Amino acid sequence: MLLGSVRVTIREAKSFAQFTKAVEAIVEEATVSFKPEKVYIREMDASKTTMVEVSMPKDYFEDYEVTEAIAVGINFYEVSRILKRARRDDKLEIEVPPEGNMLKLKLIGVSTREFRLPSIVKEMSEEREVRLPVKARVVILSDEMKEIIKDIQLVGSEFTIESTREEVKFLSEGNGQSVTINLRRGDAALLELEVEEELVKSTYGIEYVRKMMEGAKLAEKVTLEYATDAPLILTFQPLEGGVLRYFLAPILKS
Amino acid sequence: MLLGSVRVTIREAKSFAQFTKAVEAIVEEATVSFKPEKVYIREMDASKTTMVEVSMPKDYFEDYEVTEAIAVGINFYEVSRILKRARRDDKLEIEVPPEGNMLKLKLIGVSTREFRLPSIVKEMSEEREVRLPVKARVVILSDEMKEIIKDIQLVGSEFTIESTREEVKFLSEGNGQSVTINLRRGDAALLELEVEEELVKSTYGIEYVRKMMEGAKLAEKVTLEYATDAPLILTFQPLEGGVLRYFLAPILKS
Amino acid sequence: MLLGSVRVTIREAKSFAQFTKAVEAIVEEATVSFKPEKVYIREMDASKTTMVEVSMPKDYFEDYEVTEAIAVGINFYEVSRILKRARRDDKLEIEVPPEGNMLKLKLIGVSTREFRLPSIVKEMSEEREVRLPVKARVVILSDEMKEIIKDIQLVGSEFTIESTREEVKFLSEGNGQSVTINLRRGDAALLELEVEEELVKSTYGIEYVRKMMEGAKLAEKVTLEYATDAPLILTFQPLEGGVLRYFLAPILKS
Secondary structure, three states: OOOOOEEEEEOOHHHHHHHHHHHHOOOOEEEEEEOOOEEEEEEEOOOOOEEEEEEEEHHHOOEEEEOOOEEEEEEHHHHHHHHOOOOOOOEEEEEEOOOOOEEEEEEEOOOEEEEEEEOEEEOOOOOOOOOOOOOEEEEEEHHHHHHHHHHHHHHOOEEEEEEOOOEEEEEEEEOOEEEEEEEEOOOOOEEEEEEOOOOEEEEEEHHHHHHHHHHHHOOOEEEEEEOOOOOEEEEEOOOOOOEEEEEEOOOOOO | OOOOOEEEEEOOHHHHHHHHHHHHOOOOEEEEEEOOOEEEEEEEOOOOOEEEEEEEEHHHOOEEEEOOOEEEEEEHHHHHHHHOOOOOOOEEEEEEOOOOOEEEEEEEOOOEEEEEEEOEEEOOOOOOOOOOOOOEEEEEEHHHHHHHHHHHHHHOOEEEEEEOOOEEEEEEEEOOEEEEEEEEOOOOOEEEEEEOOOOEEEEEEHHHHHHHHHHHHOOOEEEEEEOOOOOEEEEEOOOOOOEEEEEEOOOOOO | OOOOOEEEEEOOHHHHHHHHHHHHOOOOEEEEEEOOOEEEEEEEOOOOOEEEEEEEEHHHOOEEEEOOOEEEEEEHHHHHHHHOOOOOOOEEEEEEOOOOOEEEEEEEOOOEEEEEEEOEEEOOOOOOOOOOOOOEEEEEEHHHHHHHHHHHHHHOOEEEEEEOOOEEEEEEEEOOEEEEEEEEOOOOOEEEEEEOOOOEEEEEEHHHHHHHHHHHHOOOEEEEEEOOOOOEEEEEOOOOOOEEEEEEOOOOOO
């Protein structure tokens, strides 16, 4: 094998496919950095309102051969379309040649299906810690969070989260209608609630959060972290390993 | 609690939601009369071709507090959209303040979700008996009636019901094609058949009846009552209580 | 019964419906020849690229009364629309009067539903043997073939089949992407593989083959027969009897 080439294998192609869909929910193209110890993605959407970050340590993979780090720009819309074809128990083999001009996706199952699509060499994504203020941390069942979003979308395009030590409220208004969803400490769907101030309150666009819930297929629970008028951090941690994180800018009410 | 305010509770929000969908099938807006002994709706569609009537006695509700009768005009399209969000085992609480300018819908389940939407005070709907000639009474499994409608809609936009003491026939024609559906006394799907004349025959628009079959989710069987060239009465009686009735003008063949 | 009239009965209306859908996949109108010993259809599509052939011997039917052969032109789009209404356990009765100007379809089940649609008398379809070169014969699970088609359609509009004594490859290219699907002797989805030359290779339009896979609902396996740069023959043989066969012209690469 030549220097700089990549060849990694994932036991469950469908699980990996879910990561690519979670990225595609926010950006069509993204740079994937294959490093000796992990695969890393960080990409902002065109409007700079939201960012997605994926980190998959070496351990996530069945086989992991990255002799020299390489970053390639990939069309996630196309990759998602292809990986949607993965079937249960299909294994996935990903290869990038040293030139970085091509991505080979091999689905190995009942038959062997090899897809090739173009890519280009990119600069490595910087992997600096994002330091954001966090005053409230709310862990909710992912499925419940999806229901909450549907409730909100009936009424408005923005929503406000209000967290106190006892409950979380999601509020929205629009067309003369309003909705308030309450989750109280002790409710089955509210798994954790840590609030460091009397009231932590911030407003976000609901459509972004709806897209981010693509991560719900990866993890049973979602963690929401935020502070008043600060960005929202949504984190999904699949049991199979890897982390998916979204960042969303607040809507500041003047 | 102030005079004239309403606060009623329904054990199964989804069942109530089905009533609102059945109303919305015919009219977008309707006046709901909250009376001390029942909730009552009667509304004609804009073309005066069809009318829907809903009657829900006090007993239908888990709690029923209507201190003074009030009638409010409500957008059933919006209410249906909201109640579609009801989940299994969600309870529903409906409140109207004395001013009648707002409807509060509270879905109580895993979480508590409160929706508010605008309403306006209206005149009470008159609740007079509709006296229509009935010469044939046919009780059919609701699901079977839906199949019959689909068969008819393949072919035409109008259909004729012909009832004799032995059988019911649904006939339609269109585009050079024709369809005849026969249900004979004794057929599993034909639950009751009472015919007072040799032949009772009348024609109706199929699309109206299709919409009325929204009631099928409320009751396993549907009762069709009519006379030759007279209106059709479709009645659904849910086990949980309440009555849903539709009236449909005949198409008179000259 | 008059001379030349047809009256045949099929035990499972839904199975027959599947044959009509398989014809409709290729042509909207087709001539059906009712012969004393079988029902026969052979029809080419308007572009002369593909042909469908259906043969249903007398034995396929529960009752079979064809006193004198007659051929009628039928709108398969309309017939399919009607037969889609067949329910499980519905029996189907087909009648053509001696004039051949009408097709009567009777679905007999919970209710009796009779549809009539116009037809016209046509010349009998010639039933000559199609003699095509066959150098490779591949039998694949129908469901697997459908998956292969979906994989190909992600990438291109044409595909090449390459058969050797050891494996079958389906290849396609488009938009800078490529796909290769491999089935090797011994793979569960590859039921039979007979290849008479070192390499048998031919190219076809994928959309035609996708439509032909309508036959997959009739038979668990599909037989592909072809020779280099020669037509593809797709055959489905339902357990209930009858044969469905498609012929597809190759795309010749200059």
